[in-house]
Amino acid sequence: MPPEDITKVQELIYTTPVESVMAKDVIVADLSMTMVQVKQLMREKRISGMPVVDGDRMVGIISISDLIKALENGLIDRPVVELMTTNVQTVFKDSYVAEVVNSLGPRGFGRIPVLDRDGRLVGIVTTGTVIQNLLRQMDISFKKKEEEKLQKYRASHIFDDIVSDDTCLVLRFVVNDKDFDNAGKASSQIKKSLQRLGMQPALVRRVSVAVYEAEINLVIHTDVGGEMIARIRRDRIQISAVDHGPGIEDVEQVLKPGFSTAPQWIRDMGFGAGMGLANIKRCSDSMRLLSEFGGGTRLDILFLLRDHPVGPLSVSGKNS
Numbered sequence: 188m189p190p191e192d193i194t195k196v197q198e199l200i201y202t203t204p205v206e207s208v209m210a211k212d213v214i215v216a217d218l219s220m221t222m223v224q225v226k227q228l229m230r231e232k233r234i235s236g237m238p239v240v241d242g243d244r245m246v247g248i249i250s251i252s253d254l255i256k257a258l259e260n261g262l263i264d265r266p267v268v269e270l271m272t273t274n275v276q277t278v279f280k281d282s283y284v285a286e287v288v289n290s291l292g293p294r295g296f297g298r299i300p301v302l303d304r305d306g307r308l309v310g311i312v313t314t315g316t317v318i319q320n321l322l323r324q325m326d327i328s329f330k331k332k333e334e335e336k337l338q339k340y341r342a343s344h345i346f347d348d349i350v351s352d353d354t355c356l357v358l359r360f361v362v363n364d365k366d367f368d369n370a371g372k373a374s375s376q377i378k379k380s381l382q383r384l385g386m387q388p389a390l391v392r393r394v395s396v397a398v399y400e401a402e403i404n405l406v407i408h409t410d411v412g413g414e415m416i417a418r419i420r421r422d423r424i425q426i427s428a429v430d431h432g433p434g435i436e437d438v439e440q441v442l443k444p445g446f447s448t449a450p451q452w453i454r455d456m457g458f459g460a461g462m463g464l465a466n467i468k469r470c471s472d473s474m475r476l477l478s479e480f481g482g483g484t485r486l487d488i489l490f491l492l493r494d495h496p497v498g499p500l501s502v503s504g505k506n507s
């Protein structure tokens with residue numbers, strides 16, 4: 188297997204939570220059972236071990252080797268609590284698969300119980316459940332990659348296939364104020380579109396940062412939301428964030444890095460460091476902020492595509 192395949196699998200086990208590779212329907216033995224009952228349950232369910240529970244608490248684990256020991260020593264009528272292993276390796280459901288893969292298998296444990304952060308038993312992982320689910324995930328991510336490739340291929344020809352003196356793709360997004368659940372959606376859609384158009388990754392990163400900051404400003408600082416418009420041409424990308432209020436009192440002042448009027452509750456959410464406009468300026472080729480206090484605000488951001496010099500018919504970024 189070439190090295191990069193190994194890396195992909197490793198990446199997967201470091202990014203997949205245990206929760207998505209575990210079996211959720213855990214067969215358990217109750218604390219009150221005898222070893223005879225455990226033997227019957229194992230045979231019936233065709234399993235070689237299971238957690239022992241007291242309500243929703245796991246108190247131990249019992250496996251086929253404990254059963255053999257019980258048979259050998261004439262302890263088959265004893266309660267399971269007397270023969271179970273109480274020192275059990277467990278894993279939290281939000282841990283990554285990487286944490287358990289090395290403990291499973293012929294040299295390790297046959298099964299590892301999965302707990303939630305309150306200590307409740309919520310699942311079980313075995314080599315089988317890990318392999319089955321990782322393969323499924325690899326299949327999903329492979330299919331996604333194939334689709335992305337196809338879509339990128341389709342869109343990346345748009346400026347070659349559609350011939351005009353000035354072809355422009357306009358994407359428009361409504362952004363609602365204080366809608367933190369959807370904050371960042373417009374910028375992620377713009378990012379995806381630029382990727383599909385086959386734009387340079389470095390440029391896509393610069394645009395992504397700038398549009399994200401502009402979108403967050405609409406969410407945080409406006410009272411009726413606004414809209415984000417991306418105009419994508421062969422030679423440049425123009426982003427406008429427009430709203431109808433409350434406007435900015437002193438435009439010079441808000442452009443200073445670190446200046447913010449964000450209230451404490453917004454800062455508590457991790458926004459309002461006062462670096463948004465400074466970041467936009469840093470990432471773009473030019474930026475213009477127009478505002479009327481008590482009226483609206485308009486932020487225009489321009490990115491030039493280095494490999495496509497601005498054409499003769501293009502209107503300059505400043506007044507279009």
Ligand SMILES: Nc1ncnc2c1ncn2[C@@H]1O[C@H](COP(=O)(O)OP(=O)(O)O)[C@@H](O)[C@H]1O
Pocket residue numbers: 400404405407408409430432433434435441442446447448449458459460461462463464465484
């Ligand atoms: N669309 C807008 N409407 C009103 N005020 C804005 C708008 N965008 C930015 N501002 C003002 O500019 C300030 C600086 O913005 P920014 O640099 O993004 O920092 P932050 O968003 O962290 O406060 C904001 O605190 C706010 O006062």
Ligand SMILES: [Mg+2]
Pocket residue numbers: 400403404459461462463464
């Ligand atoms: Mg901001």
